Amino acid sequence: MKHIPIRLGPLALLLTVISICMATLGILSFTTARADFSLAEKYAATVQERYALEKEGQSFLREVSDVLAAGGSLEGLDGTETGPDGITHKTLEYEDTRLQVGLAPEGDAGFRVVEWRIQKDWEPESSMGDLWDGEF
Numbered sequence: 001m002k003h004i005p006i007r008l009g010p011l012a013l014l015l016t017v018i019s020i021c022m023a024t025l026g027i028l029s030f031t032t033a034r035a036d037f038s039l040a041e042k043y044a045a046t047v048q049e050r051y052a053l054e055k056e057g058q059s060f061l062r063e064v065s066d067v068l069a070a071g072g073s074l075e076g077l078d079g080t081e082t083g084p085d086g087i088t089h090k091t092l093e094y095e096d097t098r099l100q101v102g103l104a105p106e107g108d109a110g111f112r113v114v115e116w117r118i119q120k121d122w123e124p125e126s127s128m129g130d131l132w133d134g135e136f
Contacts, residue, residue, distance in 0.1 A: 052094045053097060057116065061101075068109045069109060075088065088104075097119070097120045098118070099117070101115060101116055102116075
């Protein structure tokens with residue numbers, strides 16, 4: 001019986017290339033998953049801040065309703081400022097996010113929300129790394 005020799009060179013090369021590709025894809029998958037998790041955590045923190053401000057804003061509106069039902073006015077509320085146009089403003093803060101609420105009197109014991117704005121301070125990144133600034 002004749003023995004046929006098996007060449008392992010091309011097979012070993014193919015398995016090496018496949019192993020390198022699989023390792024590269026595994027590393028890329030792990031890096032992408034970690035970046036997605038980091039972004040999800042940032043988004044969750046932002047949503048928690050916004051919901052906390054929304055809750056405080058709704059509590060403020062409830063307080064305003066109670067004051068107006070008792071015969072009070074918008075001008076006498078704590079922490080509010082009334083502008084020359086008659087709109088009462090209140091700013092609520094939670095960490096570095098602000099909710100600005102503007103209320104206008106409407107009718108005898110009512111009000112209308114004319115402003116409900118959530119803002120967050122943002123500063124652009126000033127450092128661009130070690131880029132060349134164009135000077136020699």
